[in-house]
Amino acid sequence: MTSPASAAPVVGIVMGSDSDWPVMEAAAKALDEFGIPYEVDVVSAHRMPREMIAYGENAAGRGLKAIIAGAGGAAHLPGMLASVTPLPVIGVPVPLKYLDGMDSLMSIVQMPAGIPVATVSIAGARNAGLLAVRVLAAADPELQGRMTEFLGDLNDQATEKGKRLRQKAAGAESFGF
Ligand SMILES: Nc1c(C(=O)O)ncn1[C@@H]1O[C@H](COP(=O)(O)O)[C@@H](O)[C@H]1O
Numbered sequence: 001m002t003s004p005a006s007a008a009p010v011v012g013i014v015m016g017s018d019s020d021w022p023v024m025e026a027a028a029k030a031l032d033e034f035g036i037p038y039e040v041d042v043v044s045a046h047r048m049p050r051e052m053i054a055y056g057e058n059a060a061g062r063g064l065k066a067i068i069a070g071a072g073g074a075a076h077l078p079g080m081l082a083s084v085t086p087l088p089v090i091g092v093p094v095p096l097k098y099l100d101g102m103d104s105l106m107s108i109v110q111m112p113a114g115i116p117v118a119t120v121s122i123a124g125a126r127n128a129g130l131l132a133v134r135v136l137a138a139a140d141p142e143l144q145g146r147m148t149e150f151l152g153d154l155n156d157q158a159t160e161k162g163k164r165l166r167q168k169a170a171g172a173e174s175f176g177f
Helices: 018-033 049-059 077-084 099-109 125-137 141-168
Strands: 011-015 038-042 066-072 089-094
Touching: 011 018, 011 049, 011 077, 018 038, 018 066, 018 089, 018 125, 049 077, 066 077, 066 099, 066 125, 077 089, 077 099, 089 099, 089 125, 125 141
Parallel strands: 011 038, 011 066, 066 089
Antiparallel strands: none
């Protein structure tokens, strides 16, 4: 799957199983918000080792600029992809029924020196998408401007939250920006 349909994907969103999609979808939505074309696929290091290696080895040559890789449990996919591609790899620990995603987090975050994986929080796929946007924006002033606008909107929303809270709380006039 690729989105938007017409453009060549620049981000690969891959996961160990389609059961990860309810978590990983947030990465795709973040990319959609910025109009970044991406592809989505299942690429399991454990169940499809040869395909996984081929995916990682071919990713840069196919025009991808970053890979977002999510997996649950013994989540070796992000690290193994990072070992066969020069692209930045962003790892998403997917929480499963047992161990609350701590197993996924630990499997992804403790990479040996030389093979970095930028690990987001457990189920933090939205931040993975936003981090991929920032990676692309580093060499794209127009996209960087839109990321700056996005941060401004977040600031407005947070400021509004404070305003609402101060109105709700007793003695609201005594603090706030
Ligand atoms: N951690 C990995 C890898 C891998 O790292 O290669 N491949 C599949 N999985 C994970 O197994 C979980 C259960 O998968 P199923 O739902 O298919 O049984 C998923 O969270 C997947 O990411």
